Amino acid sequence: MEKKSTGTGFVVRRQRVPNTQNLEMFGKVMQLMGVNNIQIICEDGKERICRIPGKMFKHIWLKPGDIVIIKLWDFQPTKGDVVWRYIGFQTTQLEKRGLLNELYKHTHDTIHQDNYRSNYGAQKESLSEEEIELVTDDESADESTE
Numbered sequence: 001m002e003k004k005s006t007g008t009g010f011v012v013r014r015q016r017v018p019n020t021q022n023l024e025m026f027g028k029v030m031q032l033m034g035v036n037n038i039q040i041i042c043e044d045g046k047e048r049i050c051r052i053p054g055k056m057f058k059h060i061w062l063k064p065g066d067i068v069i070i071k072l073w074d075f076q077p078t079k080g081d082v083v084w085r086y087i088g089f090q091t092t093q094l095e096k097r098g099l100l101n102e103l104y105k106h107t108h109d110t111i112h113q114d115n116y117r118s119n120y121g122a123q124k125e126s127l128s129e130e131e132i133e134l135v136t137d138d139e140s141a142d143e144s145t146e
Contacts, residue, residue: 010106015093016069016084023072023081024104029062038062038082040070041104050080060085067091068102 008136018024023060027050036052050070052062062068062085069084070071094100 004051015090016068017099023074024069026068026100028103028107029064029068031064041107042070045106048078048080050082053081066128
């Protein structure tokens with residue numbers, strides 16, 4: 001995630017979102033099933049067995065309840081790879097933007113706005129001064145080549 005300062009006093013944070021053209025979607029970790037296999041419920045309502053690719057295997061640690069981006073295999077769409085994991089404040093930003101509503105319909109989770117306000121009341125002022133820019137993986141790759 002990258003911060004950029006703009007002339008208006010806002011801090012722009014870039015946040016990764018799924019690219020549906022590349023068969024990516026949000027998912028929620030339901031169960032760890034061994035070495036690098038994970039059971040994930042996806043935003044289309046299907047449970048899939050996904051794996052953690054080698055480049056992420058020892059670098060990220062997943063636990064049940066984490067929100068992730070998975071990339072479906074084009075030759076076997078019942079399986080996929082985990083390509084991104086969101087941490088707490090990133091999940092909160094996605095909830096505020098309504099991007100996790102479809103996923104929460106299938107996982108029966110709710111967004112607790114009152115709980116958010118009471119827990120993060122002191123930080124609310126700093127959060128209002130930030131803008132979040134949502135990007136897909138293709139857009140971030142285009143900018144890194146320039």
